[in-house]
Amino acid sequence: MERIEIVGTAERLRAVGPAWTGLWAATGALVFQSHAWVSAWWDSVPDRERRRLMIVLAWRGDDLVGVLALATVRRGGLRVLEWAAKACSDFADALVAPDAGADLLPRMWAHLSGAGGFDLAYLSHLRPEARAGALGDARSGGVRLRPNHRTEQNWRVCGPHPSGTAWFDAQAKKMRQNHRRGRKLIAERGALTSRLLAPEAPLDRLLAWFVDRKRAWLAANGLPPGLFYAEGSRALPAMVRVLDEAGLLRVFVLECDGAPVAASINFVQDGTMMAFVTTYDPDFERASPGLVLMIDYIVWAFDHGLHTVDFLCGDEGFKGRFGTQCRTLGSLMGARTLPGAAAHLIDRGGRGLSRRLAARRGARMEPRTGAQDAARGEAAA
Numbered sequence: 001m002e003r004i005e006i007v008g009t010a011e012r013l014r015a016v017g018p019a020w021t022g023l024w025a026a027t028g029a030l031v032f033q034s035h036a037w038v039s040a041w042w043d044s045v046p047d048r049e050r051r052r053l054m055i056v057l058a059w060r061g062d063d064l065v066g067v068l069a070l071a072t073v074r075r076g077g078l079r080v081l082e083w084a085a086k087a088c089s090d091f092a093d094a095l096v097a098p099d100a101g102a103d104l105l106p107r108m109w110a111h112l113s114g115a116g117g118f119d120l121a122y123l124s125h126l127r128p129e130a131r132a133g134a135l136g137d138a139r140s141g142g143v144r145l146r147p148n149h150r151t152e153q154n155w156r157v158c159g160p161h162p163s164g165t166a167w168f169d170a171q172a173k174k175m176r177q178n179h180r181r182g183r184k185l186i187a188e189r190g191a192l193t194s195r196l197l198a199p200e201a202p203l204d205r206l207l208a209w210f211v212d213r214k215r216a217w218l219a220a221n222g223l224p225p226g227l228f229y230a231e232g233s234r235a236l237p238a239m240v241r242v243l244d245e246a247g248l249l250r251v252f253v254l255e256c257d258g259a260p261v262a263a264s265i266n267f268v269q270d271g272t273m274m275a276f277v278t279t280y281d282p283d284f285e286r287a288s289p290g291l292v293l294m295i296d297y298i299v300w301a302f303d304h305g306l307h308t309v310d311f312l313c314g315d316e317g318f319k320g321r322f323g324t325q326c327r328t329l330g331s332l333m334g335a336r337t338l339p340g341a342a343a344h345l346i347d348r349g350g351r352g353l354s355r356r357l358a359a360r361r362g363a364r365m366e367p368r369t370g371a372q373d374a375a376r377g378e379a380a381a
Contacts, residue, residue: 002066003058003059004056004059004107004111005056005059006054006055006056006112007055007057010042010053013042016035016057017035019063020057020064020067020095021035021036022064023064023065023067027095028270029095030091030093031242031246031267032085032089032091032092033067033092033093033094033095036242037088037089038069038085040238040239040241040242041084041087041235041238042085043238044233044235045227045235046227046230046235051071051074052079052117053071054081054112055067055068055070055071056068056108056112058100058104058107065097065100065104066095066097067095068105068109068112068132069083069084069085069094069095070082070084071083072117072118076343078119078120078339078343079118079119080119080120080121080122081117081118081121081122082122083123087227087235088228088235090125090276090312090313091127091130092123092124092130093127093132094131096131102134105131105132106134106139106142107141109141109142109143111142112142113141113142113143118340119335119336119339120333120336120337120343120344121143121333122148122332123135123145124330124331124332125331126329126330126332128327128330132332133330143336145332145333147330147331148332148333149348150331151330151331152314153314153315153326154310154328155311155320155323155326156311156326157298157310157311157322157324157325158307158308160302162302164298164300165299166302168298179295182287182289183287183292185284186254186284186289186292187256189256190257192255193253193256193258194252194253194255194292194293196250197251201251203240206251207236207240209260210263210265211228213279213281214228214229217282228277243276248268249265249266250266250267250297251265254292254293256284260281261281261284262278262279262280262281262284262290262292263278263279263280264276264277264293265277266297268301271307272306272308273306275297275309275311275312278290278293278294297309298322311323313329
């Protein structure tokens with residue numbers, strides 16, 4: 001039987017680093033599930049006083065065989081259990097050794113449920129193939145987790161394609177024309193360059209430019225800055241450093257006379273280019289520089305033998321315009337205490353009310369038949 005531990009301190013988190021990294025490498029999991037990623041988040045998160053680590057580890061002797069990287073955050077008086085590094089991770093999952101039994105995750109969850117320390121659990125960003133999705137099984141033990149109505153969309157451009165040029169030539173004529181038009185508009189203002197930064201290229205100045213542009217765009221659109229772009233936040237440089245040290249980082253830049261016009265911080269893992277964060281200079285908005293750069297890095301990806309370009313979470317319109325596959329990321333929710341149960345009930349009830357109101361609005365918007373028009377006229381008379 002495995003020994004199960006709950007990590008609650010930064011010191012213990014650092015100590016388990018080598019074992020966690022070994023398990024992460026053995027499972028081939030995404031960087032979002034790595035020890036370096038979770039540690040960088042914990043070291044840079046600005047509101048740690050509201051949070052508490054609750055990372056569940058399963059040991060078989062000296063070997064780490066399971067990780068559930070979780071943490072609590074206080075919201076509205078409730079202790080909400082969620083994925084550690086949720087704010088900077090598009091996909092979430094557990095780490096489980098290839099030879100671990102199917103009952104390991106349920107036992108880890110049952111152990112955490114018995115230890116307490118949270119009112120409501122909300123585990124989101126679950127891909128269809130996520131191992132943690134099994135925790136939604138009613139027989140998993142511990143706090144019962146049910147599928148929640150909140151979902152995320154994940155758009156991807158799926159290949160393989162023989163080359164980037166072949167992919168580009170297969171796109172709609174209007175898209176190809178818009179790409180050429182955007183490049184022409186930028187080139188009219190100076191020398192145009194679209195490039196992948198060299199691995200040793202310094203990033204400090206580009207990241208400062210990136211954060212300034214993104215912060216201004218969010219403010220102009222009435223959106224909160226979030227973890228990466230809050231004043232004084234060190235989170236984005238910390239996560240970029242993790243990607244760089246793991247050899248996964250790919251930074252694409254569109255420049256005019258050597259000054260950045262658009263930039264996309266991406267990473268490559270398992271034959272897939274993942275578009276992590278992107279921004280552009282609004283002075284060039286007429287040229288759609290973000291879309292120009294996106295097409296450029298999709299072409300680069302297929303030219304270099306990658307089979308997928310993943311836009312990660314979000315249902316922004318441009319993603320659906322280019323994506324060839326859309327997946328739904330699910331979520332699970334469960335209550336451990338009476339306050340948590342009340343919040344869960346309100347959440348489920350509010351969802352039901354929203355559905356009923358939407359159904360009524362839809363009924364009112366349906367086109368009336370001739371008989372309905374006649375009845376309406378008679379009533380009016």
